[in-house]
Amino acid sequence: MRDALVVFTMDWHPANHSQFKINGGIWPVHCVQGTPGAQLVSGLDVPADAEIVKKGTQPGEDGYSGFEGVNDHGNSLLEILRAHAVRRVYVCGIATDYCVLATALDAVKEGYEVHVLPDLIAGVDASTSTKAIEQMKANGVKIY
Secondary structure, eight states, rough: OOSSEEEEEOBBBBBTTTTTTGGGBBBBOOOTSGGGSSSSSSTTTOOOOOOOEEEEOOOOOOOSSGGGOBBSOBBHHHHHHHHHOOOEEOOOOOOOOIIIIHHHHHHHHOOOOEEEEEEEEHHHHHHHHHHHHHHHHHHOOEOO
């Protein structure tokens, strides 16, 4: 039996998202709303009561942090965490140097005890990922 809230964040970009290279941004097209590439990875064990928070849903918003997203009911990640009286947050996923970093730092700003699981993260670039991990540590994030 699990005694924890499970939250998945997912990029959910419109096709005209400002981050895409074709629109002047730095990223290839990815996670376009309503496409298979925007779905959670096949085979992932998603508990029936898990919260799904979609981020980067508007053309001009970066959406790096999970705290920038909302669930299908319009509740922000912060509202969800508060509603469940969460005190400690564990962060994993991609990318260490962008979304993991932004989510972990926002969780710290909101007063949470934050843990990042290094075996369950991957970065875009080794150099910027190392800097991101150091930045997280400097801000009180626990990294095992």
